[in-house]
Amino acid sequence: MKTTTVPSTSAPVAHNAMPPPPAASTARSSRVAPHSHIKGLGLTPEGLALPDGAGFVGQTNAREACGVVVELVKSRKFSGRALLLVGAPGTGKTALALAVSHELGVKVPFCPMVGSEVYSTEVKKTEVLAEAFRRAIGLRIKETKEVYEGEVTELTPAEAENPLSGYGKTVSHVIVGLKTVKGTKQLRLDPTIYEAMLKEKIVVGDVIYIEANTGAVKRVGRSDAYASSYDLESETYVPLPKGDVHKRKELVQDVTLGDLDAANARPQGGQDIMSVMGSLIKSGRTEVTEKLRKEVNKVVKGYVDQGVAEVVPGVVFIDEVHMLDIECFTYLNALLESPMAPTVILATNRGNAIVRGTTDVVSPHGVPVDLLDRCLIVKTDTYNREQIAKVVQLRANVEGLKLGPGVLERLAEEGERGSMRYAIQLLTPASILSGLAGRNQIEVDDIGEMNELFLDAKASARNIGSDGGFDGGRM
Template identity: 85%
Template sequence: MSASTSAPANSAPVAHNALPPPSTSSAARSSRIAPHSHIKGLGLSPEGFANLDTAGFIGQNNAREACGVVVDLVKSRKFSGRALLLAGAPGTGKTALALAISHELGAKVPFCPMVGSEVYSTEVKKTEVLAEVFRRAIGLRIKETKEVYEGEVTELTPSESENPLSGYGKTVSHVIVGLKTVKGTKQLRLDPSIYEAILKEKIVVGDVIYVEANTGAVKRVGRSDAYASSYDLESETYVPLPKGDVHKRKELVQDVTLGDLDAANARPQGGQDIMSVMGSLVKSGRTEVTDKLRREVNKVVKSYVDQGVAEVVPGVVFIDEVHMLDIECFTYLNALLESPMAPTVIFATNRGNALVRGTTDVISPHGIPVDLLDRCLIVKTDSYTREQVSKVVQLRANVEGLKFGDGVLDKLAGEGEKSSLRYALQLLTPASILASLAGRTQIDIDDISEMNELFLDAKTSASMISESGAAFGS
């Protein structure tokens, strides 16, 4: 093995299975990098054409342009009752395209990914799992205009009086709170219950808060930046002094999903006695939501929308390996797509003609029944060329902060072309560990060669097993 050939002369060779040296900085922590953290959008021009290698996307120009058309259809509210099917070989960017569509639709748009096999549960029915995912992908943006008192706390003085119920001790009769903004100051005389909320929020002089005039709810925004210290890192959040008057009308926006509303209303409240509490603890964590409850939630949501208080934000449901669903799920999906509040639905599969799961004789393209397939716009993803594999590997290396020596990128591109793009990407981090153990800051071509000795790609592994099986049979 050659992992230690480039090590310094004054250090002993390091075995590939040796533990790395302890970090010199206790504060240094490595964060996990998601497989698609570099995807920022579809990377299209204003005319809808795919720009060359932008927004984290390499290649797939036809698929990106087709998805751009779907985004325009969704934004113009003309994609209802239909779904998008991404069909292509493994590792060709189907999940990345679905994530990019979600980014293009907006930052606050719910994105709910799932795999076809997730519907098979012993606790909840298959159709219930699908319905729950669809409800979680429908957002509700609630806008409320409230009268609030907002400012920096300059005074916090509770006023005590004799307790009328007992001859001993005193009770808080009211609390005096002074609030300051850029425009002026105001002194408020508040109820004792609000003082309890202030203590619960751990509010002290110098904090920026707002108090709702109607409900008396207290919210701590942060610490006034006038109290900001000179520390580089601190757990406190500093906010500027509020502008305008202390007493003002403020628009508050809250984002929830229909799934959140269903779960909140389906949870049994029970009593406050110990048996009710113990009963809620031993019950199953997942509870099926009835259709009646969903209809009631929909009525309330519709009334909010009609009043202009709320706005429905359809999100994206992404079902990967959709061929794993059975005929019952496919039938139910037809009904869900017909719903007036259906989200944008994206399927992904890597199957050709396949048996529809749950049947014995129905063979259909992509393993999806024809009646559901007719509702889909189908987008094909292409395999990557050697040049595109090289660009993807370089992009991921930049995201993960890795450096390559001479010839490494070309070697990895060759591995990706020979086996798969995913295999080439999987070699990056182990090779960087070998390089660091050998005392180098960049990956050399020897590290990649040793990775090929330690690990096998799928095609090589399958051929070796078939050869050994043939030899054993002979």
């Protein structure tokens, strides 16, 4: 297809002007998080770390150690212990915890928190810890139900005289035709099921399933036989169900013990306006009593014994664990000994430090020795220049940025001189600057200008005088 270039007649854009809005696109843009590139630990089947794998660069010893922990958790032999990640800031402690969660499975609950989160004016410190532990324990409920599933081919309500009055008519029953790949079936259903169909806005051509025991109706989507050729659709098209219309279907639902605690701690009242207003006025957080948790555990144990449900221990990740005080550490010991404890991963960047809440107890990493004895301690190493360059290139690929010649070497140098986080943070502002200049890739000059505009931590500290005042100037 031949295209012609039309010269622009608009006024030149000022250097500090906002860039023009991008052209409309049907592609969905997702936010790039700091650890979007982490997909797992990047280990071989033998448990050895690949040089670069699953988004990880380096940290071979730490990754292999975490791989051993993953195998312990999968074999249910890690109860009563915790994993402690220690290392300098920016060496991948949070990424390792996230990778362990990925290795355990997609449906495994992952509950991250920071040590300072326990200090709340609404609930006790121990309650915050207990809630985090309960949110990290999943319950997979498997239920086999008899359902009628298929595409609606007929929906005919049958009317009869209203027995309560001589005026008007009422729906006595409804005739519903369902079709699958294997056959068709005509059902004669209760009028209350017809009301549920009206609420779901079900029409002929929709794929639905009806539970035989409860009569609950669920609309799955529109049959793909009715799919049109529009570019933009508001409907979800699904294929025609296979098998018979009447079948046994296994439904799996994933909840956490924290969800069950919250549902039972805040039972819903009436549906009138005063009940709704009362629930809004109440405090946002409700403290769950230990008695209620024991009752929930008893019900869960009954489900597990019947084979209806399965407990899925997740991961609790407590970053900056040295921010917890002596009371939290003692409670953490008790939580680790409970029979339904999740996998606990702690992280800190402190060396020898005073245990918070005490005045003279100095302990490694600011964690009491009795808790350290329960931990498998893994150290993360600092990155060299070559590894920093690989991480920067990985982040540029994730963010969709193009790097010009020499940019990667310059950023690796900045990362080695300052920190790797500083080098990664220069990427996006530099791409904005190159876009304003009309370039489609980042050049070395863009990094140099970003280096003048934004200081790293060490350069910023050098600008502070001995009296605490600002000296001015970069060096």
